[in-house]
Amino acid sequence: MNYVIIGNSIAAVGCVEGIRSRDKSGSIAIIGDEPYSVYSRPLISYLLLGRTDEKRMKYRPDDFYEKNHVKTFLGHRAVKVDSKVKCVTLDDGTMLPYDKLLLATGSKPFVPPMTGMDSVKHKFTFMTLDSAKALEEVLQPDSRVLIIGAGLIGLKCAEGIADRVGHVDVVDMADRILPSILDEESSAMMQQHIEKHHISFSLSDSVSQFTENRATLKSGKKLDFDILVVAVGVRPNVELAEQAGCEVNRGICTELSCVTTVPDIYAAGDCAKSHDITTGSDRILALLPNAHMQGIVAGTNMAGGEEVFDKAIPMNAIGFFGLPIITAGSYDGEAYVTREPGIYKKLVTKENLLKGMILIGDIKRAGIYTSLIREKTPLDTIDFDLIKEHPQLMAFAKKDRKIKLAGAKQKGDA
């Protein structure tokens, strides 16, 4: 059996692990356009913070490929997928025939056209190791940095460089920071916390024009800068999928088995859509844990298994300057909110289910809440008043605790 994986990040690793759980001998080839063995992209902000380094950023040990008998084509791009003859062509003309193909092509930063961008000398995106290295090279203690985008990537970048530069400005069209994961109140709380670190925000605003060192915003405000980082969002890499004939609707469409609409072609990670059980809709959940789990399911099924990726939910663990945030699910429903200094907690319920949560400051045992969301645990089967106070296994029925903690079987009697 010939397996080919286009992409060399987290979903690719999951795929290899999935394949090798069933098939120890089939040949696996990985094509990756970066000249590195697999590393964790979310760690690039920690790299700038000095909390990790290139060696420790490696997602798997150096012998991962060798141990799993994976042939790598690193520093190469796949330029063509022919799904009729089942063959992938690389940029140097190498042709790799496949029986099963995984598209783990990821996403790329979206840089919208902005007037005067050409005149900006130091401009960057913030997604790959190389982009972080390039940014680091120009940082000076008195640099003024302008970041476009107050989402997860833009703000992790801001945190990573805040103590190494003079000042950071962040501009976003949205009226609040981290709009994809926070509500208004928690967003305002995080903004206040982040502003203590030489970071200023211009919200509900956007750049109308750049000159080399100045951005003029729609509001008329002028921001002077030395370094520009564009972090307004990402777009999935779907060109090869389209060429291969896979259905693409923003992301690559997949079944729960991770197969695309073309037989023997699978997709996983930031390029692929998955089924968000908290909203019931198919969408891209560009999150590292989901990429890994989706990759495992894809690989297992490519090797003849019958797994499904049916528990996908949006979820994030992120923090800024020592204040942790954990969020999961969706926020449409009845909200239960508690506040203390430095702490915000919101639980959202709907139709007897926990649907979503926002936790700031106190994130202890948050996974107990996450599992209620993921497992769709009916809230009338647990003591929800108790668990609302703080996450605890005490809220489960004794027989469920026996299963969880005493090795009792699902249906047996402990």
Next chain:
Amino acid sequence: MKRVYVNEEWCLGCHLCEYNCAFANSGETYMPKALKDQKIYPRIQVEEGDGVNFAVSCRHCEDPICVKSCITGALSIDNGVIKVNTDKCVGCYTCILVCPYGCVMPASDGHVIQKCELCTQNSCGEPACVKGCPNQAIVYEDRGE
């Protein structure tokens, strides 16, 4: 494999397991020195309720979602024991986000996580929490899982 199992009927809620855990992982050889006047960071936690108490620590799941979700590769399975490489961990808390038992927690400095490693990484050799439990409310045994 051998795991720590809970007999909640027997738990007195005395919290000795928490102290023994903190001591075993302190690197100290004298318990008062390790624990006196210190805030302790045990990897096992006692839940106390109305007439029922029990101690919870990592279940060492066969298919662990914390390991699958770890963004750095710091969590791995070593002979069935889920271990953390604190050199790689950056304290992002994704494992805390996903652990359904609430058994991963920030370490004392907040920059990495900690969890039960069945005392395989300290000098104790077998779970200190179980060894010191006065009432067999936690036991270390193989129940065929």
